[in-house]
Amino acid sequence: MDESKFKALAAQLRKPEGEHGIEVGEIMNKGNKDINLFSIEALDVQKGDTILEIGMGNGFFVKNIIEKAESVKYIGCDFSEDMICQSSDNNTKFIENDIADFRLSTAESLPVDSNSIDKIMTVNTIYFWEDKTQILAEFKRVLKPNGKLVIGLRPKHDLETYPMTKYGFNMFTKEDVTTLLQENGFNKTEAINKKEEDKEFLGKMMKVSSLIVIGKTTSR
DSSP states (O other), rough: OOOHHHHHHHHHHHHHHHHHHHHHHHHHHTTTHHHHHHHHHHHOOOOOOEEEOOOOOOOHHHHHHHHHHHOOEEEESSHHHHHHHHHHHTTTHHHHTTSEEEEOOOBOOOOOOOTOEEEEEEEEGGGGOOHEEEEEHHHHEEEEEEEEEEEEOOHHHHHHTSSSGTTTTOOOOOOHHHHHHHTTTOOEEEEEEEEEEEOEEEEEEEEEEEEEEEEEEOOO
């Protein structure tokens, strides 16, 4: 694969669009299974929770969140219209039963009421945040007092080994993310490292791990 294809792949990982984006979404379901399930585990979904997910892709893991507890409400926000359509198609039962709702938006400006969300989850999006301070302020706005934020990401030492991440990926260590959260009002932080099985990429086996960083808002 030449550099132009790596650059195109990086763009699709940031914002899946068109037929290629739909294909990338399907590939991500497989490659990101563990990091999504680890992040959902860290959410600790409870009965009656309202969960907001940022960048849910084609919505493959929505069921894993909703089925964790009774009376869960789910909102998914993504800035790819194609992923909103895919998520809606993949979760028609939850939409029809008023359990899930998908909304086209950026993370900087969420179409969500203030103090309405119990927990936020976002996986593999932090690399592309253009205004981290604004995004975290928006997360704080929509979270209830004592709300929880769960960020799933590949740590810097993993991402550096992939050829497409030189195109538009910001990379983070555990310390980078915990400091970022603490500086932006998420004072109770925890970081969890999870090793995954090696994954094949372009015929080469690559080391893969999940970094799950949890932040909580203080009571207001």
